Amino acid sequence: MPATYDYDLFVIGGGSGGVRASRVAAAHGARVALAEEYRLGGTCVIRGCVPKKLLVYGAHFAEDLQDARRFGWDVPNCEFNWPTLRDNVLAEVDRLEGIYGGILENNHVEVFDQRATITGANEVTLADGTKIKAATILVATGSWPMVPDVEGAEHGITSNEVFHLDEIPKRAVIAGGGYIANEFAGIFHEFSCKVTLVNRGDTILRGYDEQIRDRLLQISVMKGINFVFNAPFERIDKQQDGSLMIHMTDHEPIEADMLLWAVGRTPNTVGLGLEKVGVELGKNGAILVDEDNQSSVPSIYAIGDVTDRVQLTPVAIREGQAFADTLFGNKPTRVDYHNIPSAVFSHxxxxxxxxxxxxxxxxxxxxxxxxxxxxxxxxxxxxxxxxxxxxxxxxxxxxxxxxxxxxxxxxxxxxxxxxxxxxxxxxxxxxxxxxxxxxxxxxxxxxxx
The missing domain is CATH 3.30.390.30 (FAD/NAD-linked reductase, C-terminal dimerisation domain)
Structure with a gap:
């Protein structure tokens, strides 16, 4: 590459897709740098699928300990200690973050622990003002939890904060009907929390087979999880004792100790400077790319949730691999999006x-x-x-x-x-x-x- 470029590839975002693209491109001989403003590992490792799956495992012991008695085990009455599980999960997240850092270091990818924005077709600017020239820029900034425009919405939390709770609430309202909402409904219910899932629509898990999602609804209700459908939120009032009074259209208010917003995720493109350099975005802020992950600006590419194609970690990883192999490995590769398996870690x-x-x-x-x-x-x-x-x-x-x-x-x-x-x-x-x-x-x- 011409000497005018500091790097052959500059990646913005240190999640699963960005890390895969970085290390593969570097293995192909490219000079690679990566900027991550929070923690290496991205949503999946730090505040998504990995810690959530560990909570799912922890929640399952509630039923397993009960069932063990039927299998001959003399199990005493057990008490659950949330801080123990929480801290052990967060320690595992720390361990995995270190592994991600080691992968990048071993592949000679330079990491900048700060925010980067795009200030030119071949230029990024770091938070400290440093300007860096790169032949190719890859955006892999993922997605961000949506919070609806409702009065008092700030009193709720999202999946970003749920792993850091001081204690398990006695009463929780979970807003949404997708996989995140149903997964956390199952988790909190097993932790002896009274859970109500509130959905503005009339169904859960839209896009999944109807018989399967109906079976989950049937089992969830049988377990004791409450469901409220066709109930858009009107406002959330915080009361003097710290509890929340949640008001919905055509439904009695619900009092809760915690409100978890799980109403979807939006591509994380705000403030990146994409519009200023001519990158075309979709209605929800997603970066529009072609089959080779290239945006409307030839030197700028994007992979993963930020493109809003398929919001799954393995897809982002496959896209990162294809991008690096195509541009730097002389192995043109495109991702096949047909028959992608998916899972909901409900109960x-x-x-x-x-x-x-x-x-x-x-x-x-x-x-x-x-x-x-x-x-x-x-x-x-x-x-x-x-x-x-x-x-x-x-x-x-x-x-x-x-x-x-x-x-x-x-x-x-x-x-x-x-x-x-x-x-x-x-x-x-x-x-x-x-x-x-x-x-x-x-x-x-x-x-x-």
Missing amino acids: PPIGGVGLTESQARDQLGSYKTYTADFRPMKNVLAGRNERALYKMIVDEGTEQVVGLHMIGPDAPEILQAAAIAVKAGLTKSQFDETIALHPTMSEELVLMR
Whole structure:
């Protein structure tokens, strides 16, 4: 690269996608720098999927300890200590942040622990005023929790703050109907919190298969989680004792100790200077990019949640890899966005890949569905009435399995392997020809008739 550039690549954002792009580009021989204003690891590692999954594990012990008695274990009455779990989770986050820093250091990526903004097609300016020239700029700043424009909204918290609570609230209202809302509803409920999930719409987990999300709603209600639908927020009043009075349209106010906003995430582009240099943005602030992650300014690229294509960490990582291989590795690569598996770590969890039944109805000439509705063996002996539901969607013309959706214990763990089969285009008969692994829950995938 010409000597006028300080770096071949400058990455803004030290999350999973930005770190992957940085280290791969550096391994290809590029001179790389990265700026991160908060902590290396991004949303997923620092305040997202990783600490949340650890809380899910912690919450599951509430039921596991109860079930253990049915399996012969003399378990005394146990008390949950939130500060212990919280501090252990945060310590693990610190450990992972150190690993991310080590990855960048080992790959000779220079890291600037401060905010960077774009001040030219080939220029970034750090918070301390330092200007840096780069041949290519990659924006990987992720997304940010949305807070609605409602009077008193500032009295609520978001997923950014939820991992740092001093104590578990006795009463919590969770706003939203997506995966974050349902995951934290399950977590707080298992921690003996009275949970009410309030949604302005009439359904949860929009985009997931209807039978699967209905099963989660049924189980959640049976557990004791309250749901309020078609209830837009009007205002939140903070009372003298510190509690909140939450007012909604056409619904009685709800008193709570905590309000968690989980109403979606928006691309984190505010104040980056993108508009000033001509980068085209979408209505929600997302950076518009082509199949090669290139924006309307040829030297500026973007990956991950900031593009608002698919807001999943593994997708951001795959995009970062493709970007680096294409630009610096002489290996042109594009991400295939078809049949991306996803999971909801609710209680019980959900996993899904491919077409839902409603999508199959719209996109296929004819299709068949196969289901396995059963009570897992562990639940039977534990005396739990929760039933798992597996659903397979098949293109009737080709017999290809075009969708798999499941809810039940370990559903995401099971789905990962099954997603390979869906991605490979295997048929229903090929599933049927596979001998079942007995006794397991996953054997139901090859026994549907």
